[in-house]
Amino acid sequence: MQNDPSILVELENAGIFRDGKWLVRGVSFSVKKGEIVTLVGPNGSGKSTSAKLALGILKPDEGTVLQRGNLCISYVPQKLVIDQTLPLSVERFMSLTITLKPEALDQALQMTGVAHLAKSQIQTLSGGEFQRVLLARAIARKPELLVLDEPVQGVDFNGEIALYELIVKIRDQLDCGIIMISHDLHVVMAATDSVICLNGHVCCRGTPKNVAESAEYRALFGERATSMLALYEHQHDHTHLPDGRVRHKDGSVTDHCHPDDGHHHGGDGHA
Amino acid sequence: MLDDFFVRALVAGIGVALVAGPLGCFIIWRRLAYFGDTLAHAALLGVALSLLFEINITIAVFATSAVVAALMLLLQKRGGLSSDALLGLLSHSALALGLVCLAFLTQVRVDLMGLLFGDILAVSKLDIAIIYGGGAIILITLIWFWRQIFATTVNVELAEAEGMRPGRANIIFMMLMALVISISMKIVGVLLITALLIIPAASARHMARSPEQMAILAAILGIGAVIGGLSGSLAFDTPSGPSIVVAAACLFVFSLFASLLIRKWSKKHG
Numbered sequence: 001m002q003n004d005p006s007i008l009v010e011l012e013n014a015g016i017f018r019d020g021k022w023l024v025r026g027v028s029f030s031v032k033k034g035e036i037v038t039l040v041g042p043n044g045s046g047k048s049t050s051a052k053l054a055l056g057i058l059k060p061d062e063g064t065v066l067q068r069g070n071l072c073i074s075y076v077p078q079k080l081v082i083d084q085t086l087p088l089s090v091e092r093f094m095s096l097t098i099t100l101k102p103e104a105l106d107q108a109l110q111m112t113g114v115a116h117l118a119k120s121q122i123q124t125l126s127g128g129e130f131q132r133v134l135l136a137r138a139i140a141r142k143p144e145l146l147v148l149d150e151p152v153q154g155v156d157f158n159g160e161i162a163l164y165e166l167i168v169k170i171r172d173q174l175d176c177g178i179i180m181i182s183h184d185l186h187v188v189m190a191a192t193d194s195v196i197c198l199n200g201h202v203c204c205r206g207t208p209k210n211v212a213e214s215a216e217y218r219a220l221f222g223e224r225a226t227s228m229l230a231l232y233e234h235q236h237d238h239t240h241l242p243d244g245r246v247r248h249k250d251g252s253v254t255d256h257c258h259p260d261d262g263h264h265h266g267g268d269g270h271a
Numbered sequence: 272m273l274d275d276f277f278v279r280a281l282v283a284g285i286g287v288a289l290v291a292g293p294l295g296c297f298i299i300w301r302r303l304a305y306f307g308d309t310l311a312h313a314a315l316l317g318v319a320l321s322l323l324f325e326i327n328i329t330i331a332v333f334a335t336s337a338v339v340a341a342l343m344l345l346l347q348k349r350g351g352l353s354s355d356a357l358l359g360l361l362s363h364s365a366l367a368l369g370l371v372c373l374a375f376l377t378q379v380r381v382d383l384m385g386l387l388f389g390d391i392l393a394v395s396k397l398d399i400a401i402i403y404g405g406g407a408i409i410l411i412t413l414i415w416f417w418r419q420i421f422a423t424t425v426n427v428e429l430a431e432a433e434g435m436r437p438g439r440a441n442i443i444f445m446m447l448m449a450l451v452i453s454i455s456m457k458i459v460g461v462l463l464i465t466a467l468l469i470i471p472a473a474s475a476r477h478m479a480r481s482p483e484q485m486a487i488l489a490a491i492l493g494i495g496a497v498i499g500g501l502s503g504s505l506a507f508d509t510p511s512g513p514s515i516v517v518a519a520a521c522l523f524v525f526s527l528f529a530s531l532l533i534r535k536w537s538k539k540h541g
Contacts, residue, residue: 055432075432087479097433
């Protein structure tokens with residue numbers, strides 16, 4: 001661990017071998033305190049596998065994974081099914097792996113906007129609501145390392161952006177390291193320090209902008225990815241209002257926003 | 272008071288129900304009903320071995336169940352066969368092996384019906400001591416490791432990532448299963464132990480709002496089934512094990528209707 005106390009977890013050339021093939025191989029990255037690292041890549045590229053390596057759920061068949069000692073980790077898995085036979089309220093689920101004070105529990109639920117569901121049974125929640133509860137549970141532990149596997153699946157678009165903003169806020173408040181998995185780089189770009197693009201191995205890495213513009217990323221995601229980037233680049237010139245409408249930089253308000261509706265400035269500025 | 276065989280049976284049965292309820296909840300949540308059956312069937316092999324080698328029956332049954340549980344975990348890890356196929360293989364092999372071993376024991380008279388269906392007449396003061404001693408170990412261990420075992424039940428990977436050590440939690444849970452089977456065999460018999468584990472827990476599911484509530488309710492309902500079943504067994508001269516299970520099944524039906532009524536009522540008034 002190169003004697004840097006701010007490094008929370010470090011993967012060094014790590015690989016997982018299953019059923020005669022390498023799921024991932026040669027994955028190296030580290031996460032420091034207060035840093036958000038995003039893993040992107042197509043389906044089956046080893047994003048979740050790499051995250052599980054960092055979490056210690058999977059032991060590397062090759063290379064090393066080093067966690068700082070006594071690291072407090074919170075995990076939002078990609079898939080979590082609560083059996084129908086299990087009577088489990090949101091409140092009880094929040095303190096699954098740690099004892100929480102009622103204030104801390106309530107505060108975390110408030111942050112993700114689901115405080116009103118505290119008494120509900122988990123099985124009655126919608127996909128998006130459950131995702132917010134999962135995030136609240138992870139935050140409530142006040143982790144040093146937070147691992148989020150597709151944390152906003154099922155959440156509506158406005159909520160998605162709000163949750164990414166929340167994740168940045170959490171990083172600032174707790175000064176924790178975050179590993180985030182996402183398939184839509186354009187939305188997380190504003191909320192990430194470095195991006196690791198995976199496709200069975202580390203295909204490219206760097207700041208979000210560098211990765212999005214790299215030839216490797218384009219080869220992996222196709223030309224559509226670059227138009228997605230254009231969408232991102234324009235996001236800062238309008239605000240999403242609570243009622244779903246959009247206020248543009250020129251002060252006008254519309255029901256939707258489109259890059260070509262005249263309210264946006266510039267063209268493909270980065271091209 | 273303990274000189275009366277019926278009181279002894281009642282005390283023993285209540286002791287078993289107290290631990291079977293909470294453990295039964297985990298069996299339901301983890302979908303392990305058939306696994307419970309497998310361990311119970313292995314218990315018969317344990318009885319045969321204890322008679323063969325003249326060792327304490329509870330210890331022999333516990334050891335056999337524990338070995339079968341470990342075997343199951345190992346075979347599961349190796350992969351190749353599905354869990355239900357493995358369970359079928361282990362369950363019936365153990366049961367058959369136990370019956371074959373018992374048949375070899377011509378010099379001892381074995382009450383096979385008592386082993387399979389339980390025998391209230393056979394409950395001694397020593398049995399009661401074993402049930403409450405073993406029961407206390409089970410309950411204390413379960414409460415001590417509740418968070419770990421429960422988190423593992425909800426999601427293994429999440430439990431692993433957040434330091435709940437699911438591997439250890441699973442081994443502890445398996446040992447508790449083996450222990451509860453070895454202490455409850457005499458009351459309900461090998462064939463019906465799983466029923467005593469899961470029926471009270473299943474009845475509790477209708478009424479419980481939290482896992483802890485469900486565990487406590489299952490214990491209470493189990494006690495009710497034991498009291499009702501043993502009374503019936505005495506009154507109608509029926510075997511104790513099946514009578515307790517029939518009483519438990521009646522409680523299940525009752526809880527089902529009660530919860531339906533409550534839901535209807537709260538819809539109207541809430």
